[in-house]
Structure formats: C-alpha cells, structure tokens
Amino acid sequence: xxxxxQSPRYKIIEKRQSVAFWCNPIxxxxxxxxxxxxxxxxxxLLIQFQNNGVVDDSQLPKDRFSAERLKxxxxxxxxxxxxxxxxxxxxxxSSLNTGGGGTEAFFGQGTRLTVV
Amino acid sequence: xxxxxxLDSHVSVSEGTPxxxxxxxxxxxxxxxxWYVQHPNKGLQLLLKYTSAATLVKGINGFEAEFKxxxxxxxxxxxxxxxSDAAEYFCVVTSxxxxxxxxxxxxxxxxx
Numbered sequence: 001x002x003x004x005x006q007s008p009r010y011k012i013i014e015k016r017q018s019v020a021f022w023c024n025p026i027x028x029x030x031x032x033x034x035x036x037x038x039x040x041x042x043x044x045l046l047i048q049f050q051n052n053g054v055v056d057d058s059q060l061p062k063d064r065f066s067a068e069r070l071k072x073x074x075x076x077x078x079x080x081x082x083x084x085x086x087x088x089x090x091x092x093x094s095s096l097n098t099g100g101g102g103t104e105a106f107f108g109q110g111t112r113l114t115v116v
Numbered sequence: 117x118x119x120x121x122x123l124d125s126h127v128s129v130s131e132g133t134p135x136x137x138x139x140x141x142x143x144x145x146x147x148x149x150x151w152y153v154q155h156p157n158k159g160l161q162l163l164l165k166y167t168s169a170a171t172l173v174k175g176i177n178g179f180e181a182e183f184k185x186x187x188x189x190x191x192x193x194x195x196x197x198x199x200s201d202a203a204e205y206f207c208v209v210t211s212x213x214x215x216x217x218x219x220x221x222x223x224x225x226x227x228x
Binding site for chain 1: 150152157158159160161162165206210213214215216217218219220221
C-alpha cells in the first residue's frame with residue numbers, strides 16, 4: 001500500500017516570499033490533516049479536511065496560510081507571505097475516519113521549510 | 117476539549133534496561149489514545165493504539181502501553197531497550213471526528 005506522499009521534502013525561501021506544499025493521501029482515506037511541527041515541539045494541527053470540506057481550521061493563521069483539497073483527494077497548503085517563525089516541518093496525514101474516533105492517521109515524511 | 121501531557125521531555129536509559137515514557141490525558145469523551153514514534157528525518161510511525169478494547173495494548177518492536185482510566189494515564193513501556201529505539205515519542209489523544217491532539221514529545225536516548 002502506497003503511503004502519504006508529500007513534496008517537496010525541503011524548501012528554503014526568504015521572508016515575505018510565498019511557498020506551497022503538496023500532499024497526496026492514501027487512496028480511499030476521507031480525512032486529511034496538515035500539521036506544523038516546530039523544532040522541539042509536538043505537531044500542531046493547522047487544518048483537517050473531511051473529503052473536500054473543512055472540519056477544523058481554528059489554528060490556521062488565515063491571514064497568511066490557506067489550504068484546499070481538490071476533489072477530496074490531493075491537498076495543497078500555501079503560505080503567503082512567509083515569516084521567519086513559519087520555519088518548521090509541515091506534515092500531512094490521512095485516515096479512513098470511520099466516524100467514531102480512534103482511527104489511526106498515517107503520516108507523510110514532511111516538508112522542512114526554512115525561512116531566512 | 118482534550119489535551120495530552122508528556123511528563124518527561126527527555127529520558128535516558130542504558131541498552132537492555134526497561135523503558136518508561138509517561139503520558140497523562142484529558143478528554144471530554146471516551147478517548148482513543150495512540151503512541152507514535154519519530155526517528156530523525158523520518159515520518160511519524162504508529163507504535164500502538166487504544167480504542168476501548170483491552171486496556172493493555174501491545175504494539176510493534178516490543179512496546180506496550182496500559183490505559184488506566186482512574187489515573188488518566190497511558191504510559192509506554194518496553195522491557196529491554198535497544199539502540200534502535202532512540203527516537204522521539206509522541207502520545208496522542210483523539211475524539212469523535214478524529215481530531216488528533218499531540219503531546220510535546222519525549223526524546224528517548226539509549227546508551228551503551
């Protein structure tokens with residue numbers, strides 16, 4: 001079974017530039033997550049999709065971050081303009097979501113963003 | 117609302133000795149709980165999960181965890197540490213709707 005695919009693996013940009021990350025979840029997984037993991041911290045949920053609808057984006061900095069999930073499959077996360085504090089690993093995950101909780105999530109390898 | 121507290125940010129053990137990584141949770145629901153491991157420059161991998169079945173859960177690589185509702189704990193253990201166990205470990209709680217809330221992580225160091 002193919003895992004969650006993310007690209008690029010690494011990205012270095014200057015502050016105030018824009019950047020986009022791409023995620024392809026496991027086939028058939030209804031739920032897709034984007035997490036931000038700052039060095040030394042646990043992952044923080046940015047946005048959760050159920051098919052192509054947003055379930056939770058309460059911690060997404062909407063003035064600069066945006067995300068979409070095309071046709072309920074692939075997803076892109078964009079930052080515009082980037083700030084130094086956006087330097088982090090951006091993790092994408094997906095799960096079957098049986099609706100009752102307790103469904104494990106499968107994670108991609110992440111995109112390491114460095115803003116200079 | 118839900119939250120997870122990992123009581124130790126760093127744990128150091130000698131190879132061949134037991135491992136104990138502590139996790140306490142808070143949840144308004146009957147929780148599902150997970151432990152994930154993250155090796156350097158690798159993605160997060162599921163070690164084990166508790167979903168209201170048996171309270172003692174066995175996972176991969178000899179790890180296990182016990183769900184204790186009275187103590188709101190879900191500690192991770194392994195009888196004998198191996199060098200390859202050195203990594204960061206995350207305790208995760210979920211709710212209906214599958215929102216995952218992560219702890220801050222425990223860095224496990226295994227020494228010869």
